[in-house]
Amino acid sequence: MEITSPDFKKNASEALADTTLQRALKNVELGFIGKRQDAVDALPEFEALRDLGRDIKTHCLKHLDVYLDEYEKKVTASGGHVHWAETAQDACEIVRDICRSVGARTMTKGKSMISEEMQLNAFLEKDGMEVTETDLGEYIIQLRGEHPSHIIAPAVHVTKEQVEADFRRAHTQLDPNRNLDDPVSLLGEARAVLREKYFAADVGITGANFLVAESGSSVIVTNEGNGDLTQTLSRVHIVLASIEKVIPTLNDLDVFLRLLARSATGQEQSVYTTISTGPRRAEDPDGPEQYHVVLLDNGRSEMLGTDFEEMLRCIRCGACINHCPVYHAVGGHSYGWVYPGPMGSVLTPSLIGVDKAGHLPNASTLCGRCESVCPMRIPLPKMLRHWREREYERHLNPTPQRWGLKGWAYFARRPRLYHQTMRFGMRLMKYLAPQTALMRRLPAAGGWTKHREFPAPEGKTFQQLWAERQASNGQTKGDAA
Amino acid sequence: MSKPHDNKAAKSAILGKIRRSLSAVGAVADPNRETARAEVLERLASKPLGIVPKRGEVGAYEKVAMFMDYAERVSSTTARIASYDELPGAIADYLRAHNLPQSIITGSDPRLAAVNWQSEPQLERKIGPSDGSDLVGVNHALGGVAETGTAVLASGPDNPTTINFLPENHIIVVHADDIAGNYESIHDRLRDLGGKAHMPRALNMITGPSRSGDIEQKIMLGAHGPRAVHVIVVG
Numbered sequence: 001m002e003i004t005s006p007d008f009k010k011n012a013s014e015a016l017a018d019t020t021l022q023r024a025l026k027n028v029e030l031g032f033i034g035k036r037q038d039a040v041d042a043l044p045e046f047e048a049l050r051d052l053g054r055d056i057k058t059h060c061l062k063h064l065d066v067y068l069d070e071y072e073k074k075v076t077a078s079g080g081h082v083h084w085a086e087t088a089q090d091a092c093e094i095v096r097d098i099c100r101s102v103g104a105r106t107m108t109k110g111k112s113m114i115s116e117e118m119q120l121n122a123f124l125e126k127d128g129m130e131v132t133e134t135d136l137g138e139y140i141i142q143l144r145g146e147h148p149s150h151i152i153a154p155a156v157h158v159t160k161e162q163v164e165a166d167f168r169r170a171h172t173q174l175d176p177n178r179n180l181d182d183p184v185s186l187l188g189e190a191r192a193v194l195r196e197k198y199f200a201a202d203v204g205i206t207g208a209n210f211l212v213a214e215s216g217s218s219v220i221v222t223n224e225g226n227g228d229l230t231q232t233l234s235r236v237h238i239v240l241a242s243i244e245k246v247i248p249t250l251n252d253l254d255v256f257l258r259l260l261a262r263s264a265t266g267q268e269q270s271v272y273t274t275i276s277t278g279p280r281r282a283e284d285p286d287g288p289e290q291y292h293v294v295l296l297d298n299g300r301s302e303m304l305g306t307d308f309e310e311m312l313r314c315i316r317c318g319a320c321i322n323h324c325p326v327y328h329a330v331g332g333h334s335y336g337w338v339y340p341g342p343m344g345s346v347l348t349p350s351l352i353g354v355d356k357a358g359h360l361p362n363a364s365t366l367c368g369r370c371e372s373v374c375p376m377r378i379p380l381p382k383m384l385r386h387w388r389e390r391e392y393e394r395h396l397n398p399t400p401q402r403w404g405l406k407g408w409a410y411f412a413r414r415p416r417l418y419h420q421t422m423r424f425g426m427r428l429m430k431y432l433a434p435q436t437a438l439m440r441r442l443p444a445a446g447g448w449t450k451h452r453e454f455p456a457p458e459g460k461t462f463q464q465l466w467a468e469r470q471a472s473n474g475q476t477k478g479d480a481a
Numbered sequence: 482m483s484k485p486h487d488n489k490a491a492k493s494a495i496l497g498k499i500r501r502s503l504s505a506v507g508a509v510a511d512p513n514r515e516t517a518r519a520e521v522l523e524r525l526a527s528k529p530l531g532i533v534p535k536r537g538e539v540g541a542y543e544k545v546a547m548f549m550d551y552a553e554r555v556s557s558t559t560a561r562i563a564s565y566d567e568l569p570g571a572i573a574d575y576l577r578a579h580n581l582p583q584s585i586i587t588g589s590d591p592r593l594a595a596v597n598w599q600s601e602p603q604l605e606r607k608i609g610p611s612d613g614s615d616l617v618g619v620n621h622a623l624g625g626v627a628e629t630g631t632a633v634l635a636s637g638p639d640n641p642t643t644i645n646f647l648p649e650n651h652i653i654v655v656h657a658d659d660i661a662g663n664y665e666s667i668h669d670r671l672r673d674l675g676g677k678a679h680m681p682r683a684l685n686m687i688t689g690p691s692r693s694g695d696i697e698q699k700i701m702l703g704a705h706g707p708r709a710v711h712v713i714v715v716g
Contacts, residue, residue: 070522136696160697183701223692225691255532273685277682279682285641304502
């Protein structure tokens with residue numbers, strides 16, 4: 001996919017002006033936040049589980065080389081194959097070679113974010129493969145020629161009217177006068193069309209939520225059952241997983257299973273958690289004849305030991321995205337690559353470079369909601385700040401911004417001068433503000449005031465007001481700020 | 482044509498990069514990773530238990546009730562029968578109540594095989610994996626988990642995986658004695674006395690009928706798997 005992260009500002013402006021998109025994005029706030037809270041409230045151990053999940057992942061990352069080695073041994077012992085891929089290109093070639101070795105022409109695919117990172121579909125289609133996405137959301141965006149705008153709800157930017165139009169355009173074998181008003185009929189149509197694909201597929205590809213070292217198993221967590229049909233009905237099952245997915249034991253898996261669904265969709269548990277170990281056994285009446293795991297690094301090993309190591313704890317639940325006010329406003333495509341929202345703004349610069357993705361860590365108010373809901377307690381705002389520092393150190397941000405920061409730093413290091421200047425500034429702004437008490441245009445902040453008005457200061461600084469309030473309270477309430 | 486992939490070289494390159502990154506911050510004092518390997522092997526052997534929710538720590542009767550309650554909260558239906566003798570009747574009743582033909586497909590699970598199916602002469606029972614043409618599949622679960630109403634099914638000739646996913650209606654039979662409070666207890670049954678896990682090819686943990694929220698985040702049942710799940714607890 002074309003990387004449009006450098007055009008974040010343009011993407012965001014267009015997204016804000018897109019009324020259909022804005023209508024669709026309302027579903028993120030309505031569909032996820034309340035449900036997550038209810039599920040969290042129903043489990044008293046949830047906060048302790050977050051601490052434990054964080055600690056298990058930290059332990060895994062410190063021993064990642066050893067866990068991967070142990071995991072591979074178990075996969076091999078169960079009759080599967082592990083393929084190691086340093087880059088996305090290597091991983092694509094490995095998948096292509098497996099397909100060629102079995103003479104595969106058609107493939108079904110469950111949801112996999114790293115396949116997006118690899119641009120796998122385009123790669124295989126060039127080689128003559130027919131690839132069908134089977135997750136309903138992924139199928140919809142495949143028909144539209146788009147990429148996911150959310151890591152767990154890939155078509156969240158699409159309205160049901162658009163889905164209907166896409167299905168009428170793509171499913172020309174069906175009666176053109178059929179009724180598709182109800183979303184249930186859209187679901188039924190996708191179900192029928194995709195059923196045929198599962199049975200026809202030579203190869204089935206899935207992602208992996210976890211890899212279990214104890215047993216050499218891969219784990220997928222889904223609601224639709226598409227991943228299971230994909231891997232059960234094909235002759236060959238290929239699992240795509242990035243290296244940080246490995247966890248020690250089934251007991252550790254159970255810790256993550258209690259965190260993942262609640263954080264993602266607000267379910268107590270997703271409908272299907274499937275633990276897969278090796279290919280079909282001699283006595284098995286169904287299941288794939290071959291089981292392959294492609295382990296992808298693609299820059300992750302170099303995040304270890306850096307300020308961004310903690311990002312590798314991410315279990316891709318999407319909670320940070322669901323709670324992000326910036327994502328709510330601009331949607332996922334604005335971010336311009338595979339991973340949107342707060343987790344994407346940290347991960348994308350690591351994987352494609354801060355020179356291309358420098359806008360992303362800046363597209364945040366650092367409000368902290370992402371960190372407050374992250375089941376792995378990843379300090380996302382702190383890491384966004386790290387990226388801003390890197391960007392500044394490498395002179396990647398524009399000169400006026402650098403001068404602005406330098407100017408601010410000059411004052412911030414001189415508190416008396418800072419307060420004096422601020423007091424003067426506030427009085428000046430009060431004097432200059434128009435009768436509406438709102439500032440329609442602020443010098444050097446046109447990007448902000450173009451979309452909303454700035455409430456005029458009332459003549460005093462926050463520090464002054466705070467000092468007055470403390471004085472009038474007679475310090476009785478202490479200094480809890 | 483690109484050169485063939487050298488898997489060994491790729492593996493050592495990736496593991497080498499991981500070790501270099503970890504040692505750069507002083508996390509690795511042992512270049513041969515002997516200490517790290519010992520720590521990993523110890524943890525894999527000891528399998529420390531995580532945090533297990535209190536909610537599942539109840540008596541056997543309450544466990545079954547909680548399992549059925551949570552299953553219904555996720556849109557499964559449930560029934561409880563006293564013994565396997567009642568199973569054909571319970572299945573036939575369910576099929577009649579839902580206007581389904583008296584025909585099921587099952588695997589060769591010995592508990593299902595031992596049932597006297599002649600008690601419902603109308604009920605036709607096919608045995609084997611599903612090819613997608615069956616409307617109703619019946620599988621016997623390895624166990625149930627009370628904490629979320631999850632049924633756990635192991636693949637194999639006894640209970641083929643295709644039966645879990647292809648028929649529109651899935652009937653899951655589970656014995657009351659096999660219902661545990663938490664996931665850990667069920668997973669532990671897959672380990673032998675030495676603690677080694679013996680995994681089936683697929684272990685399916687199923688919590689309700691298939692669903693999707695991918696169109697405007699409205700949940701609809703019957704995405705790719707069963708539209709309806711009926712759980713029958715025996716005993």
